[in-house]
Amino acid sequence: MSTTRDSVLMPTLGSHYYTDDAVFEAENELIFESQWYYVGRADEIPAPGRFLRRRVGRETVLLVRGRDQVIRGFLNVCRHRGAQLCLTETGDTGKAIRCPYHAWTYGLDGRLITAPNWQAMDSLDRDGYGLHDVHVEQWEGLLWVSLAERPEPLRDQLRPQIEARLADYAKFERYDLGGLKVGGRVEYDVAANWKLIYENFQECYHCGTIHPELVHTIPEFQSPAMGTGGYDPTGYAIAAELDSFSLSGRTVLPTLPHLLPEDDRLYYGMVVRPNCFISLVSDHVIVHRFEPLAPDRTKAVCEWLFPAEVIDSGGYDVSDAIALFGKVNEQDFAAAQWCQPNMSSRAYRDGGVLVPSEQTQIGVFYQWYLASLGEVA
Ligand code: FES
Ligand SMILES: [Fe+2]
Known part of the structure; x- marks a missing residue:
């Protein structure tokens, strides 16, 4: 098979960039999970307890408006045995985020508040079992998430x-x-x-x-x-x-x-x-x-x-x-x-x-x- 190339034409990316699972994996890791990623509008979650659930690369993230009106982001992963905490793309958690599996309950700030049979675990360091947080910033009413440990300021990207x-x-x-x-x-x-x-x-x-x-x-x-x-x-x-x-x-x-x-x-x-x-x-x-x-x-x-x-x-x-x-x-x-x-x-x-x-x-x-x-x- 022959392919012609002419100097007035520029090659596209190779075809495997559009089909290959390994390329997609690398994109998730090095682009979508590393850079600021657009997830929705702040006015979609106007009141405390309202949330968005979004896929970011290979992770699922929750964005929740707190009682202090601050929008925080967490990985949508229960610290008990890993259930997804929110099962819909948007909704209202009420006053707390309650895991649907065994009812571990987290504040809107991600801290573990309580769990069934709490008395049996009273020596537990509950601060060690809060939700994993992710960076969230707002720009022009749009919410962006970064899974990077120390992301650059969102503005510098945009x-x-x-x-x-x-x-x-x-x-x-x-x-x-x-x-x-x-x-x-x-x-x-x-x-x-x-x-x-x-x-x-x-x-x-x-x-x-x-x-x-x-x-x-x-x-x-x-x-x-x-x-x-x-x-x-x-x-x-x-x-x-x-x-x-x-x-x-x-x-x-x-x-x-x-x-x-x-x-x-x-x-x-x-x-x-x-x-x-x-x-x-x-x-x-x-x-x-x-x-x-x-x-x-x-x-x-x-x-x-x-x-x-x-x-x-x-x-x-x-x-x-x-x-x-x-x-x-x-x-x-x-x-x-x-x-x-x-x-x-x-x-x-x-x-x-x-x-x-x-x-x-x-x-x-x-x-x-x-x-x-x-x-x-
Ligand atoms: S997995 Fe969430 S409470 Fe058990
Ligand atoms: Fe077009």
Whole structure:
């Protein structure tokens, strides 16, 4: 079998990076369990006792709001004999976290409070049997977890990525993600490696073929040369004849409150590594969260954020805004699923190639990825 390579094309990662269990294991260890990892929104757990359960790499983590309003993270592992403490993705523990198996009971701060037949164990050093805690930080209303022993500050991981995309961090802050509310949420079970989804999001060579609605909305995306040399930090303009970034192009919602006139009618999309995409437009923000589940399977959760007044007033219909990226998601995830089965084909043994307009953004992603795995890019 012969494979041709040309100097104008850049090789993709080798095909085994998309199929191999050992690679996936290394990604879990060196990326998802080592870097700050996006797990959800702080406003999903608004009151003491409310929790989120999330898979982080190969672990399961609980995020619980305490009586002091602090959100803490723990491994979801009972110190008695290892049962999972919380069995659902979200819920309310009440005043304490009670193991469903033998009822060891932990405070919302993770300390062991009591256990059945406590009198027989009165010499027990209960401080030695608290839940294992993990680092939790909040950024723009988004909760991030790190399983590293001594993680770098979350900001140091995220801010350079935003600056690389927008050139100006203040621009990002104007969207005030933490002040927005979820107006729509869709979960996708994508039968594809997470990196296929990320690569796809970082090129628009496919936009003209698979995203008719998106290129109608953002005409620049029609060009197969879009992205050559990197993304434009000044954003991409909504078509002059349309009123909004929505499926019909007609639904007008209130502009996000802190934006400047210069932010109006622009779209920005960015990957925030390791597991978040953020898309900014002037009347809403779209946040994707990814959970790589297996080499060939990724859970994606897409949330559409709007100003609180838009959601709470009941006077606005956000469905048209949601429908546009809803289509884009389905189109993108279908494309990733077209590729995944062939990652193990003999025809793809040496991987594929990136055209010039794909090389800059995906090249940055590959550099980060290979460096994270300790391999030289
Ligand atoms: S495993 Fe949790 S109380 Fe026994
Ligand atoms: Fe796409």
